[in-house]
Amino acid sequence: xxxxxxxxxxxxxxxxxxxxxxxxxxxxxxxxxxxxxxxxxxxxxxxxxxxxxxxxxxxxxxxxxxxxxxxxxxxxxxxxxxxxxxxxxxxxxxxxxxxxxxxxxxxxxxxxxxxxxxxxxxxxxxxxxxxxxxxxxx
Amino acid sequence: xxxxxxxxxxxxxxxxxxxxxxxxxxxxxxxxxxxxxxxxxxxxxxxxxxxxxxxxxxxxxxxxxxxxxxxxxxxxxxxxxxxxxxxxxxxxxxxxxxxxxxxxxxxxxxxxxxxxxxxxxxxxxxxxxxxxxxxxxx
DNA sequence: TTTAATATGCAACTGAGTTGCAAAAACAGA
DNA sequence: TCTGTTTTTGCAACTCAGTTGCATATTAAA
Ligand SMILES: [Zn+2]
Ligand SMILES: [Zn+2]
Ligand SMILES: [Zn+2]
Ligand SMILES: [Zn+2]
Numbered sequence: 001x002x003x004x005x006x007x008x009x010x011x012x013x014x015x016x017x018x019x020x021x022x023x024x025x026x027x028x029x030x031x032x033x034x035x036x037x038x039x040x041x042x043x044x045x046x047x048x049x050x051x052x053x054x055x056x057x058x059x060x061x062x063x064x065x066x067x068x069x070x071x072x073x074x075x076x077x078x079x080x081x082x083x084x085x086x087x088x089x090x091x092x093x094x095x096x097x098x099x100x101x102x103x104x105x106x107x108x109x110x111x112x113x114x115x116x117x118x119x120x121x122x123x124x125x126x127x128x129x130x131x132x133x134x135x136x137x138x
Numbered sequence: 139x140x141x142x143x144x145x146x147x148x149x150x151x152x153x154x155x156x157x158x159x160x161x162x163x164x165x166x167x168x169x170x171x172x173x174x175x176x177x178x179x180x181x182x183x184x185x186x187x188x189x190x191x192x193x194x195x196x197x198x199x200x201x202x203x204x205x206x207x208x209x210x211x212x213x214x215x216x217x218x219x220x221x222x223x224x225x226x227x228x229x230x231x232x233x234x235x236x237x238x239x240x241x242x243x244x245x246x247x248x249x250x251x252x253x254x255x256x257x258x259x260x261x262x263x264x265x266x267x268x269x270x271x272x273x274x275x276x
Numbered sequence: 277t278t279t280a281a282t283a284t285g286c287a288a289c290t291g292a293g294t295t296g297c298a299a300a301a302a303c304a305g306a
Numbered sequence: 307t308c309t310g311t312t313t314t315t316g317c318a319a320c321t322c323a324g325t326t327g328c329a330t331a332t333t334a335a336a
Contacts, residue, residue: 017284049284051286052283052285054324074322074323096259112229118267124264124266125247125262125263126262131256156301157315175292189293189315189317190314213293
């Protein structure tokens with residue numbers, strides 16, 4: 001994992017620093033989009049300052065290694081981009097009961113046909129509903 | 139417009155107050171999702187306090203007259219829900235150059251097939267790209 | 277090594293949305 | 307129309323997530 005993180009950094013010419021490796025390692029393991037705070041928690045005592053985490057995430061987004069996930073929440077969530085298609089990531093499902101968000105990586109959606117003259121860069125889909133667990137416990 | 143606003147309020151049993159009528163009137167006229175601040179600007183000097191605007195918008199969302207638009211921006215944007223389907227609103231296009239957002243009301247998308255046991259409440263699509271104007275002026 | 281370029285940590289700041297509470301407006305009943 | 311109760315509003319102070327400026331530390335190239 002750590003090795004993979006280092007490779008990713010090299011591949012986009014970002015200097016290999018402790019914070020970056022640690023943050024990328026968390027992202028590599030995460031099953032769903034994570035916040036700055038969750039990243040810090042995961043890393044534990046040696047976690048970088050929150051400013052550094054944000055700056056690192058923004059660097060990674062700029063290099064297109066990471067995407068900001070499209071959730072309707074106040075706090076930003078990030079995930080690795082390595083499984084996204086050129087113009088589309090997988091949809092995200094957020095349960096309106098328990099607020100948990102899940103990736104739906106296997107789903108693919110057609111791209112919206114834009115009006116003439118427009119260029120598509122990225123399409124994102126968000127779904128709100130009740131998750132399986134919450135539905136049963138009602 | 140104002141008349142229509144009053145009707146809408148009555149239809150969901152919300153008391154008819156000046157702020158609510160004014161805010162709904164702005165929403166009825168808006169061609170794209172608007173923020174608290176834009177609503178205040180539109181109303182002008184007699185605009186309600188921002189707390190009131192937020193509270194009103196949340197009331198209207200609760201009654202499903204209004205939806206919070208899912209744009210990847212820090213500030214919340216709202217629009218009338220009256221043209222949304224049961225499980226899906228129209229997609230929104232945001233230009234990464236000029237940051238303008240447009241509704242794409244005529245586009246319809248298939249609903250994602252959720253895993254067994256999940257309930258779909260609402261699906262939303264967001265598109266990022268370059269708008270026609272920005273593309274020409276480059 | 278040494279050095280120049282880049283990244284980090286810290287503390288103070290910003291801006292959007294929230295909270296608590298007293299004053300004002302809505303509306304139902306007399 | 308008046309009255310009383312309920313609901314809504316305005317204000318000021320607050321919160322929370324993310325940002326900024328700048329001094330210090332780290333990186334990696336020479
Ligand atoms: Zn749930
Ligand atoms: Zn995901
Ligand atoms: Zn544009
Ligand atoms: Zn719209």
